[in-house]
Amino acid sequence: MHRAYKYRIYPTIEQAELINKNIGCSRFIYNHFLALSKADKYLGYNEHAKRLTILKKAYPFLKEVESTSLQQTLRDLDSAYSRFFKKLAGFPKFKDKRNPKQSYRSQMVNSNIQIRENHIKLPKLGFVKFANSRELKGKILNVTISRTNTYKYYISICVDTEIEIMPRATGEIGIDLGLKDYLVTSDSLMVPNPKYYRKYEKQLGKAQRRLSKKKKDSNNYNKEKLKVALLHEKIAHTRRDFLHKQSTAIVAENQTIVVEGLKPGNMIKNKRLSKSIADASWGIFLDMLEYKSLWYDRKYIKINPFFPSSQLCSSCGHQNINMKKLYIRTWVCPICGEFHHRDVNAAKNIKAEGLRVAS
Ligand SMILES: [Zn+2]
Structure with a gap:
């Protein structure tokens, strides 16, 4: 390998x-x-x-x-x-x-x-x-x-290289990627977006505004351009580090890993910086999960990005169209009465759908 x-x-x-x-x-x-x-x-x-x-x-x-x-x-x-x-x-x-x-x-x-x-x-x-x-x-x-x-x-x-063996794991997991929390799993684990994203984002915004005011190709312009590039580099570096830790932890504990494919539109550059940073990292994160699953003999399942993972009740399967509204964070299923956290419920549905398509 x-x-x-x-x-x-x-x-x-x-x-x-x-x-x-x-x-x-x-x-x-x-x-x-x-x-x-x-x-x-x-x-x-x-x-x-x-x-x-x-x-x-x-x-x-x-x-x-x-x-x-x-x-x-x-x-x-x-x-x-x-x-x-x-x-x-x-x-x-x-x-x-x-x-x-x-x-x-x-x-x-x-x-x-x-x-x-x-x-x-x-x-x-x-x-x-x-x-x-x-x-x-x-x-x-x-x-x-x-x-x-x-x-x-x-x-x-x-x-x-011969890959070092990672012992077989017992877990099966569904993962929902998001902006509020970086990732939420079907086991109710919530990993928040790292705080430095916000910090660097502010610094980067400022540096980019300063750059836009400088005369193109002047000395000051080039200096400012280097600063912007250094910040991008720093973000990419800390991001990779974070993504490696998260993906390794998931692969170590689970034998089956289910994720949702990314909607094509997600990859389009967004005006909001935090959104575009997250967008870029989701792709990298899924790649890491995929190749680490391959290395360590895990089952990696990617489900259709248009599967309505947020709308279905993970207990009874009732579809709640209301959940298209992104600001609704929790809800109670009108049919079975189950209380749901939006992202945990989505992760549970992702897991169930992955196991269904793989069987
Ligand atoms: Zn229900």
Whole structure:
């Protein structure tokens, strides 16, 4: 099984320059062969690899960077085309240097990638200092080196590993994701949205307003832009941490996990920041639950997002149309008299529906 470990690295100035150059060359190669394919037709990886050798003679700077990363770029283009041919994605796009995340990938060949305490040996770069925060288990396959728009550098090491066994769990759970509480389970557990969301949200709002008043591309504009990017980064970081803890806890305790798929409209950027932050995190959270379920041999069930989980009485099945009003937090079923907390009731229905469709 493949698994990725992400660490921050601290390259020297020379190493950072080389990384930047490598990122630039990978982008150059990608765009060069995409332009070629667009002008004529897509020739495939093997033909492109041959032409890359010729191209290196014409552009000596391509020889200064890591060679497996350029081959990887051709493979990336190849998979972009095959996704397009299979109608799984749109037509491949040119890589833009203004994209906030820039990266390239190196393949492991003849121990060109090695870890020694808090240094990692990377092709062409030599030993780079890194924050060795958790032990890596497994055989290294490749490493992706990336730079954020705040000029921080990271590596994501992909390894082939035997997953440690997590004992079978007995629980079965339904999960309702929301804004008021981040998640509510069919066991009545309510996990509130972390408080720092609000804190960073305020800071981010202020920084964005300051940015909008600055003259574009002035020094002050760029400084403010960096601040905004740093805040986004901080939010993303703390969010991932929170989501990892929550998803691991759920997977550890439950053998069957039922969630509601996300409504497509949810993913549309919302004017309210807190809403858009939550929207983005729901997708990540469901992904985590899904791959951790796979790792630890759990049953992960995603039900139809249009299932009326909030409207049904989880005791007798009566449908209460009134519950479309989001502000109603509790209700009493007019048929069976059961008292319901809106989100707990929804989570119970999600669980029951998941068990029904899976059986
Ligand atoms: Zn009822």
